[in-house]
Amino acid sequence: MFVRKKHNKGGSTSILVVDKSHNSYKILKNFGCSSNVIELKKLVARAEDFILEKTGLNNSLFPEKEDEAILEFTSTISNSQIQVIGPELIFGRLYDYIGYNAIDSDLFRHLVLSRLASPGSKLKTIDYLSRYQGVNLSIDKIYRFLDNLCYRKDKKQEDKIKDQADIKSQVEQITFEHTKSVLGGRVDVVFYDMTTLYFETEDEDDLRKTGFSKDGKHQNPQIFLGLLVGMEGNAIGYEIFEGNIFEGNTFIPLLKRIGKRFNLDHPIVIADSGLLSKKNIQGLEEEGYEYILGARPKNESDKIKQQILNLELKYNQIAVLQRNERTRLIISKTENRAKKDYHNRKRGLARLTKRVNSGKLTKSSINNKGYNKYLKLEGEVIISIDEDKFQKDQVWDGIKGYVTNTKLNANEVIANYRNLWYIERAFRMSKTDLRVRPIYHRLYNRIEAHITICFTAYTIMLEMERRLKAANSRISINRASEISLNMYQIVFQLPKSKTFRKQLLKMDPEQEELLKIIGI
Numbered sequence: 001m002f003v004r005k006k007h008n009k010g011g012s013t014s015i016l017v018v019d020k021s022h023n024s025y026k027i028l029k030n031f032g033c034s035s036n037v038i039e040l041k042k043l044v045a046r047a048e049d050f051i052l053e054k055t056g057l058n059n060s061l062f063p064e065k066e067d068e069a070i071l072e073f074t075s076t077i078s079n080s081q082i083q084v085i086g087p088e089l090i091f092g093r094l095y096d097y098i099g100y101n102a103i104d105s106d107l108f109r110h111l112v113l114s115r116l117a118s119p120g121s122k123l124k125t126i127d128y129l130s131r132y133q134g135v136n137l138s139i140d141k142i143y144r145f146l147d148n149l150c151y152r153k154d155k156k157q158e159d160k161i162k163d164q165a166d167i168k169s170q171v172e173q174i175t176f177e178h179t180k181s182v183l184g185g186r187v188d189v190v191f192y193d194m195t196t197l198y199f200e201t202e203d204e205d206d207l208r209k210t211g212f213s214k215d216g217k218h219q220n221p222q223i224f225l226g227l228l229v230g231m232e233g234n235a236i237g238y239e240i241f242e243g244n245i246f247e248g249n250t251f252i253p254l255l256k257r258i259g260k261r262f263n264l265d266h267p268i269v270i271a272d273s274g275l276l277s278k279k280n281i282q283g284l285e286e287e288g289y290e291y292i293l294g295a296r297p298k299n300e301s302d303k304i305k306q307q308i309l310n311l312e313l314k315y316n317q318i319a320v321l322q323r324n325e326r327t328r329l330i331i332s333k334t335e336n337r338a339k340k341d342y343h344n345r346k347r348g349l350a351r352l353t354k355r356v357n358s359g360k361l362t363k364s365s366i367n368n369k370g371y372n373k374y375l376k377l378e379g380e381v382i383i384s385i386d387e388d389k390f391q392k393d394q395v396w397d398g399i400k401g402y403v404t405n406t407k408l409n410a411n412e413v414i415a416n417y418r419n420l421w422y423i424e425r426a427f428r429m430s431k432t433d434l435r436v437r438p439i440y441h442r443l444y445n446r447i448e449a450h451i452t453i454c455f456t457a458y459t460i461m462l463e464m465e466r467r468l469k470a471a472n473s474r475i476s477i478n479r480a481s482e483i484s485l486n487m488y489q490i491v492f493q494l495p496k497s498k499t500f501r502k503q504l505l506k507m508d509p510e511q512e513e514l515l516k517i518i519g520i
Helices: 037-055 065-075 086-098 106-117 122-133 139-147 155-160 167-182 251-262 278-286 302-311 335-358 370-374 387-396 410-418 421-432 444-470 477-484 509-518
Strands: 002-007 013-021 024-034 082-084 189-198 222-229 235-242 268-271 291-295 317-322 328-333 375-378 382-385 399-404 488-493 500-504
Touching: 002 037, 013 037, 024 037, 082 122, 086 106, 086 122, 086 167, 086 444, 086 477, 086 509, 106 122, 106 139, 106 444, 106 477, 122 139, 139 444, 167 235, 167 444, 189 251, 189 421, 222 251, 222 421, 235 251, 235 444, 251 278, 268 410, 278 291, 291 410, 302 317, 302 328, 317 410, 328 410, 335 387, 399 410, 444 477, 444 509, 477 509
Parallel strands: 189 268, 268 291
Antiparallel strands: 002 013, 013 024, 082 488, 189 222, 222 235, 291 399, 317 328, 328 399, 375 382, 488 500
């Protein structure tokens, strides 16, 4: 039994399977004819498969068959059949694990995963999804989706769909349940802080206002983002506020909303000195919260300030003062903070000296704002630096204060407050890794939708970090994102069954490690 190539008068070639027995030849099957070389190879392959099926022999009957089949197969593969699968394989699995797959929106999933794999503008997202995921979207479709992702700002829209939960609400619910699970079923401590997010425009509106920018973009309109997290930076909830709002007025509204919604069992609330105000302390106490807030020792009453100085603390010493009947003031002094304070004062003084020498300062510049307190007026027109006041401030170098109404001892108060770096890291990860800023949107709902997408991506990123740490892996979060963009699969059609198959391409050791950590 063998394959015969019969050349026809018309120039085509017929592919036949012929059997020779009893000195005679018998055509068992005609597989067709063609004048195309590739088509003939396919016919020959089918004929050889037929012989193998009839005889039960292996490929050794046709030693060149396997090589030819591979060459033929690879010659038919196009770029469109090779897809980047890593972001879906890695981040998509974490998306599902956390529970975000309960959100009935493929587009939300695409926007979150692309934020992790290739953060950028929505136009860049469209390009990424088209080029790497084979998903073609228009910018108008994305904007319409963002308009309806969060409903709470549009009262008419909110009434119309009051029986539905918007995606932001779903995200917060899923995120909180995940955070509670990671933290052992309880949220005993929460951390709050704010940052500013600026816009690439000069126009203000009801939300985007110019104000004090923590990004140094004082000329750009901005919004405030208030973020509440648990231990290790696990996300709980967020709120956005007008760009010129007083930072202290944002704390209690968010805490009350989150506490009521998730029935938080009054965890200890930790925040920096920017939230230290009588109004906030009163609000926390009225709601029954224990708190640890960063203090500003130099802004305390003269009586308290004198008590602090009378302590004459040495480095690494801690003292406790009774601030009032409800709160204590924990005071510590460290060498590292003393060096930092001195460095900052010297730098501030140098800048102030430069301004004095410019001759542009006036009487209005003499105030207690920042380092302006070191200015003094000589005669009627001469403004100079008060060196004596600068030197006297040195007694405060290294001193840090904490206001609390908890029953924790001083060391526990300080240890808990130092965990505030979790939220600082959350802002850093969001601003650098996820590029939450600058924001190019104008409408409120689109701005909040953008924050919701980044909030979701941050939670996934944190889960990724948790798994990498548990596995003692040297792979960083950024490296994991880079690795995911080099994981491919090929989509092809089987020649016999005509069915389509997807096959992952072989992974290198680093990719295999990441897959194992994710659980694949």
